[in-house]
Amino acid sequence: MMDFNREDAEKNKFLAAISYIPLLFIVTFAVAPNSEFAKAHAKQGLILFIVEVINGVLSLIPAIGFIFKYLGGAILFIVAVVGFVYAITGNYWKIPFIGDISEEIKI
Secondary structure (H helix, E strand, C coil): CCCCCHHHHHHHHHHHHHCCCCCCHHHHHHHCCCCHHHHHHHHHHHHHHHHHHHHHHHCCCCCCHHHHHHHHHHHHHHHHHHHHHHHHCCCCCCCCCHHHHHHCCCC
16 A cells, blocks of 8 residues: 655645546646646546446447446446545545556656
8 A cells, every 4th residue: 555645645635536527537636736636636537447448349349248238337437436435535545457557647
């Protein structure tokens, strides 16, 4: 688990939380470029968005696309809500798999 400056987390928790709303991670990167807390959430929001786009494309597959559309969509929505709740409370949850990928992003 990553440790963040409490003052940084408290100051930027709203920006960190909106990172889990599709495309709003861009706002977080733009408004809080020096906040390690907000950037960690924004990077996860970016990877989550990419996974959501991939899920959307996979949902177009005939016969099995409904699995991606409904099951995948529900799982991704729940993950986004949990990430949002952690961020808005000033905490960090490293999303399985997504968190590992996001840590490789150098922004």
